[in-house]
Amino acid sequence: MxxxxxxxxxxxxxxxxxxxxxxxxxxxxxxxxxxxxxxxxxxxxxxxxxxxxxxxxxxxxxxxxxxxxxxxxxxREVGTAPVTEGLALLLRRNKVSPAELAEFRKDLEASIAGLAARRAGFDDILILKDFLKEMAQALEEPFDWEAVIAADNRFHLTLGEIAGNQVYRTIQATIHENIHPYFDRYVPRDKDTLEGNYGDLCLLVDAVAAGDEKEAIRCMQAHLGRYDGYIVDSGK
Amino acid sequence: MxxxxxxxxxxxxxxxxxxxxxxxxxxxxxxxxxxxxxxxxxxxxxxxxxxxxxxxxxxxxxxxxxxxxxxxxxxREVGTAPVTEGLALLLRRNKVSPAELAEFRKDLEASIAGLAARRAGFDDILILKDFLKEMAQALEEPFDWEAVIAADNRFHLTLGEIAGNQVYRTIQATIHENIHPYFDRYVPRDKDTLEGNYGDLCLLVDAVAAGDEKEAIRCMQAHLGRYDGYIVDSGK
DNA sequence: GACGTCTAATGGTTAGACCTTTATACATGA
DNA sequence: TCATGTATAAAGGTCTAACCATTAGACGTC
CATH class of the missing domain: 1.10.10.10 (Winged helix-like DNA-binding domain superfamily/Winged helix DNA-binding domain)
Structure with missing residues (x-):
């Protein structure tokens, strides 16, 4: 009362x-x-x-x-800085582990992929394919790790836009910002990993283009699952 | 440099x-x-x-x-309050609609239910059943709307604890905080709705107890889907 | 035109006072 | 004896009135 x-x-x-x-x-x-x-x-x-x-x-x-x-x-523009700072404190005190962040992220991105498959228009698919092209170019010798990662990032955020729900985008942006340091630190920079990564996203775009929600979710889980080992092992 | x-x-x-x-x-x-x-x-x-x-x-x-x-x-113990507050600011600033919140929430709670089904121990089930008892009592004449809602809330948050991932809990708390005003305003206070609600949760607890991840997810979606109409129609 | 110098706007810091809230001890009285 | 009121002091909350430090811009000198 x-x-x-x-x-x-x-x-x-x-x-x-x-x-x-x-x-x-x-x-x-x-x-x-x-x-x-x-x-x-x-x-x-x-x-x-x-x-x-x-x-x-x-x-x-x-x-x-x-x-x-x-x-x-x-x-100032309302931004993610205070959230990031708060999360950093939690991580430092071991109240949350990078593995927990990664688990949540996989789930979140999978949902986003599903929504995107349901809502993507023709133009959206073109934009996604542009990112794939960009990524393919960065993979050619001499391959440019930074550029691949940058394209991957924008790919994810664009998918968030396509999903068409501000809440997902806001949470996604915040999680991205906070999980990246771990990716940079722990994910190996070899070409094989990145080529597998590229393959995942190609399948994902196909699923989104086909409007196949379940397949899009599956693809995204496979895509991020690729990194589970690195983040999980290094956490806690 | x-x-x-x-x-x-x-x-x-x-x-x-x-x-x-x-x-x-x-x-x-x-x-x-x-x-x-x-x-x-x-x-x-x-x-x-x-x-x-x-x-x-x-x-x-x-x-x-x-x-x-x-x-x-x-x-103080380092906690999630600043993260929650920062996220709430972002959501407010991005003018998210109640419908968007509800869509995200259904997804989030469903994931939580799935994780809970995977990770719940015997004691956890007992706690959840206590909430159900509490809710059943509040439903007896003269039924007490506030008490039912309060029990429902604690049920969800407890499920979040059982899921065993602090990130989910923090996001869940943020979404709850932001969506509640709308629930209070738009959800009808009749007994039928609440009894259906109670039934949903009973099935959910059974699924969690059985460790049936998919069924738990389905139950939670059904549970929250019950309110979609109210939030969606009144939003925007 | 390049370079110092002065000036005023504006945040940063200080000192010292007084107000407000609250736990505790003590007193009063039924 | 126990409940209730009251006084006390610890500690945060607020206020006033200065002065210090930084900086953009005006101005002047070479």
């Missing part, structure tokens, strides 16, 4: 007001908030209190502070 | 020192840091600067402030 009455600290109210303004788009990325000495008048708090609010907003990744003339609090 | 010289603000140094102490286990969960007036002497900064550092640590979820005698900054 009731919930615990929340501790009311004035700076929290300031945080909420500014946060709402950002999330509702009343101020947008790049906008400069008034200088501290004006904000303090607007909210009718002391400068110390106002600054505590700014620290919280900064930590949330919602604003960025610049020094000097013309400096101040600038609205 | 080089990177941008980082802006050096004194409170950031304080944040780092305390954060390191926590991450390295020199202070552990429940420990109380000295009062502000002592900390400010230790770090040789003003109280204002110290308090800005405490706000950052608080936002990172590393400490918690309690008021009054014996109050102060207490070390």
């Amino acid at each position: 009731f919930e615990k009455a929340k501790q009311n600290r004035m700076f929290q109210d300031v945080v909420e007001q500014i946060q709402d303004a950002i999330l509702e788009g009343r101020v947008v990325q790049g906008d400069k908030l008034p200088p501290e000495r004006e904000l303090k008048e607007i909210f009718d708090v002391s400068r110390g209190t106002l600054r505590e609010a700014l620290r919280v907003l900064e930590q949330k990744g919602l604003i960025e502070i610049r020094l000097g003339v013309g400096g101040g609090a600038f609205v | 080089f990177e941008k010289a980082k802006q050096n603000r004194m409170f950031q140094d304080v944040v780092e020192q305390i954060q390191d102490a926590i991450l390295e286990g020199r202070v552990v969960q429940g420990d109380k840091l000295p009062p502000e007036r002592e900390l400010k002497e230790i770090f040789d900064v003003s109280r204002g600067t110290l308090r800005e550092a405490l706000r950052v640590l608080e936002q990172k979820g590393l400490i918690e402030i309690r008021l009054g005698v014996g109050g102060g900054a207490f070390v």
